[in-house]
Amino acid sequence: MDCPNCKTWNPDDKVVCWRCQAELPKPKPQKKKKLSGGFSPWMWVLVVVVFSATLLAQCLFMPNVIPGQ
Numbered sequence: 001m002d003c004p005n006c007k008t009w010n011p012d013d014k015v016v017c018w019r020c021q022a023e024l025p026k027p028k029p030q031k032k033k034k035l036s037g038g039f040s041p042w043m044w045v046l047v048v049v050v051f052s053a054t055l056l057a058q059c060l061f062m063p064n065v066i067p068g069q
């Protein structure tokens with residue numbers, strides 16, 4: 001990105017110009033959101049809840065196995 005004040009090139013992550021310390025305009029937001037596998041965060045919560053419920057149900061409804069019998 002070029003500085004609007006002195007036209008010096010600055011890296012895109014710079015907030016102020018390295019040469020004249022002028023404030024640089026914010027770069028355009030890139031629409032590249034890397035969500036894990038396209039899943040929303042609440043989706044993962046749902047998966048964990050369902051998984052936990054299944055695991056809990058298995059523990060509750062499984063017949064108790066007494067060792068040594």
Ligand SMILES: [Zn+2]
Nearest residue numbers: 003006017020
């Ligand atoms: Zn500048």
